[in-house]
Amino acid sequence: EVQLVESGGGLVQPGRSLRLSCAASGFTFDDYAMHWVRQAPGKGLEWVSGISWNSGSIGYADSVKGRFTISRDNAKNSLYLQMNSLRAEDTALYYCAKSHYYGSGSYPFDYWGQGTLVTVSS
Amino acid sequence: DIQMTQSPSSLSASVGDRVTITCRASQGISNYLAWYQQKPGKVPKLLIYAASTLQSGVPSRFSGSGSGTDFTLTISSLQPEDVATYYCQKYNSAPAFGPGTKVDIK
Numbered sequence: 001e002v003q004l005v006e007s008g009g010g011l012v013q014p015g016r017s018l019r020l021s022c023a024a025s026g027f028t029f030d031d032y033a034m035h036w037v038r039q040a041p042g043k044g045l046e047w048v049s050g051i052s053w054n055s056g057s058i059g060y061a062d063s064v065k066g067r068f069t070i071s072r073d074n075a076k077n078s079l080y081l082q083m084n085s086l087r088a089e090d091t092a093l094y095y096c097a098k099s100h101y102y103g104s105g106s107y108p109f110d111y112w113g114q115g116t117l118v119t120v121s122s
Numbered sequence: 123d124i125q126m127t128q129s130p131s132s133l134s135a136s137v138g139d140r141v142t143i144t145c146r147a148s149q150g151i152s153n154y155l156a157w158y159q160q161k162p163g164k165v166p167k168l169l170i171y172a173a174s175t176l177q178s179g180v181p182s183r184f185s186g187s188g189s190g191t192d193f194t195l196t197i198s199s200l201q202p203e204d205v206a207t208y209y210c211q212k213y214n215s216a217p218a219f220g221p222g223t224k225v226d227i228k
Binding site for chain 1: 211
């Protein structure tokens with residue numbers, strides 16, 4: 001059974017940093033691209049960042065480019081999101097999501113974690 | 123950047139009704155289009171990908187169509203368990219979601 005478990009969220013002051021983690025199990029992690037998607041309270045879904053199976057291709061939404069860094073450790077079956085210079089508008093539930101197919105190419109997201117809540121407030 | 127829009131933003135229909143949601147991309151995206159269902163308090167669920175391919179386990183009353191810039195999600199006979207917000211997503215290049223369509227029972 002595919003499981004994605006996010007951690008690392010919490011309350012943080014504006015301008016500070018936070019690192020999110022996503023522990024994956026139930027599939028061959030290093031075969032699949034992975035993504036972070038966020039959802040502000042009462043709002044829609046926003047893609048944040050994605051990383052290919054081998055970390056060779058990485059993308060960011062314009063809203064986080066230059067502030068957030070995605071990475072993965074295939075030996076640990078883990079995905080990360082380093083978030084710096086946090087702003088109030090980064091407050092959201094952050095989901096880790098798995099690409100539907102393995103390898104290169106563009107695919108939808110077939111499994112999602114339960115999310116970890118990040119609140120940016122003084 | 124390619125923008126995704128959806129209409130309507132919300133709808134209310136009776137059980138058994140045929141429901142149609144439209145998604146439009148600001149530029150052509152071929153068939154790199156997925157639909158997700160998010161029930162209140164739950165995680166998004168993949169319903170349809172490649173514009174018209176039903177994800178495994180999804181009821182056949184859901185269907186998708188379209189290519190290029192205009193896409194449609196259809197629920198052939200609305201059921202109470204279909205109450206949710208539905209999002210389209212383009213997943214070629216930088217993924218992007220539509221703003222969502224909230225579906226309620228009348």
